[in-house]
Amino acid sequence: MKLTGAQALIKSLEMESVEVVFGLPGGCILPAYDPLLDSPIRHILVRHEQGAGHMAEGYAHVTGRPGVAMVTSGPAATNMVTPLCDAYMDSVPMVAITGQVGRPFIGTDAFQECDTVGITRSVTKHNELVMDPHELPLIIRQAFHLATTGRPGPVLVDVPKDVLQAEIDWWWPSDADLAASLPGYRPTTKGHPRMIKEAARLIAAAERPVIYAGGGILKARAAEVLLELAETTGIPVVTTLMARGAFPDDHPLCLGMPGMHGNYTAITAMQQSDLLIALGTRFDDRVTGRVGAFAPTAKVVHVDIDPAELGKIRKPDVPIVGDCRQVIGEIVKALRVLAQPGSGVAPPDRTPWRSQLSGWQERFPLHYDPQVEGDALKPQLVMETLRDSAPDETILVSGVGQHQMWASQFWKFNHPYTWVNSGGLGTMGFSVPAAIGAKVGRPDRTVWAVDGDGCFQMTAQELATAASERIPVKVAILNNAYLGMVRQWQEMFYEERYSEVYLSPDLPDYVKWAEAMGCVGIRVEHPEEVQPAIDKANSIDDRPVVIDFRTDAREKVFPMVPAGASNDQVVVHPSQAPGGERFVQ
């Protein structure tokens, strides 16, 4: 069968079971948009290519399937760089297809030519410029394979216009063709049996163990087996910013989020533990604080599918390369063997550890100054009301800043894949498009984006996409009129010298913005309006809703481990440290 490159591209996407593509056409990718008209694949026309990338990420976060974005060359490709880097940092499976100038023009500074493959090399798991039209189906198949296996990540395929216009004999590469075409790619998924035994031995003997669960748990679909590990051993679990929802917040063994704005118990439990069981996580600086002072007495079992993460920051005592679901399953089995009577292993007494943990939990719960009538609205109150009014399994998406930390702290994540955020790159502007992508992936779920006023202004034109495509996302802007997180740092570390952080509460007018984009806009200034506004938003299902919550700009995120400080120096809420002292353990 003869097909054009463009037809072969779209057919290849169909072969990969792609159901939706986020994109925006232009000169070089134009040929591909023609066969798209005849394809069952849904295309969502974005208003900015960065939006297409974040939508693809949001879709991938909640479905586990690769998100697909398709844009043209030059400026469209460069607009895709931020989402690619975001997906790279957070290991999000994504395939980006970019148009490129025709092969004869490559290297001539032709109109809208840029070195897309060169520019995106360090922010993709892999990328490829298609020079032979016959290879197009293979390269697309490779792209999906690479994006979704091993440590997932973004893959970019750059397709010159004349490759799209060329004629090829259609073929679809077999599994064997695929494997032969990638001789250097063999991710290790099965953990080493000896290491698994060794890990089980350490776990069985530890007196103060903590499970340090990262986003890899979600990527590996390992939430169930993580629960099994925790419950069979009674070991408490911390879930990093990327792993919220991987272990239920309601579970008695859940200690919540560790890190710079984590809760006191999660941070301190890691600091004082004698064994960290690090699963699908990478000892990020926001989690460890000053690395040299991090969890000084802990041995480390580290499981990750990416060998380069083992020993990158912290040298593990037991390194295990493998898929988290497989490895945790094997560890649970090994632990069962050890627990059999006559195995000679006496279980340690963990009661002192448990009581220490619950002591901290009682003394240092998450806390904020209660709302006072007539005072400015507390953002935390908004979060709590949102949480308590949300249907079960609501998907929460956030931007980057204070609101992101409050979202993670105050929500109760009880299901995997209900939290979508930009952890590694910290991309302002992530939430609106990511929420749209999430809602496309899970139309059955309520999707709330919690956004900052600063973040919102970076990508909120995508609300026009949402309205025109009838994607009813809900956006709660915690509008503190500031680049709040930066303001907090200036307040705490720059002697309240506020430099370029004020935005204004009403410029732009967010309600009018929402209405101009075909959404419902609601403004909330007083505490008593919070619940009715949220109820109203939850009842609307035929268009997007934006609520402009005018919140108290003076609120700060606590607890906090200042940048560069050790995790022994948690700054708790002032009311929990009456003398303003830091809690040094």
Added chain:
Amino acid sequence: MSNPRPTHQTLSVVVENRSGVLARVSSLFARRGYNIISLAVAPTDDPAFSRITIVIDIETTSVEQMTKQLFKLVNVIKITELDPSDSVERELLLATVSASGEARSQVVELVGLFDGKIEDVGYSTLTVMLAGDPARLDDLEELLRPYGITELQRTGRVALPRLERQAPRLRNATGKAS
């Protein structure tokens, strides 16, 4: 002979021989801040693959991290760490040296002592070549310097593991193997 602790380590990296692979390798080094001393590339006996020989400054760069990160590149097939004491390392040097009058015969003699070659002869300069152990190249370079080196080109080292000549058991007995 007791060597001081080596400051370098050699990686022999087999990659797919296709366009862009060298760029991937070098941009990885730049992106992760790895310091390399030299890099040499050429196709292997199978033209589908190339061998990149990289000499790493191990005082500033972790060989383990570099190896693992390199392995993540989809086009990297195989990486062999070559311990300098367990591998054959060779390099080639070309140098143009001022050599007129008396100096001329001294340079010729010096190059002869090193088993090097005079590859080109000018009125007042000579271009000399030496291939061999990189340390010997360093020595010759230093001895030539006083005469005035006007051009210098070194290839960067290439290396292969030393061949096994003893039975593995014997090596175990000497405590060297692993």
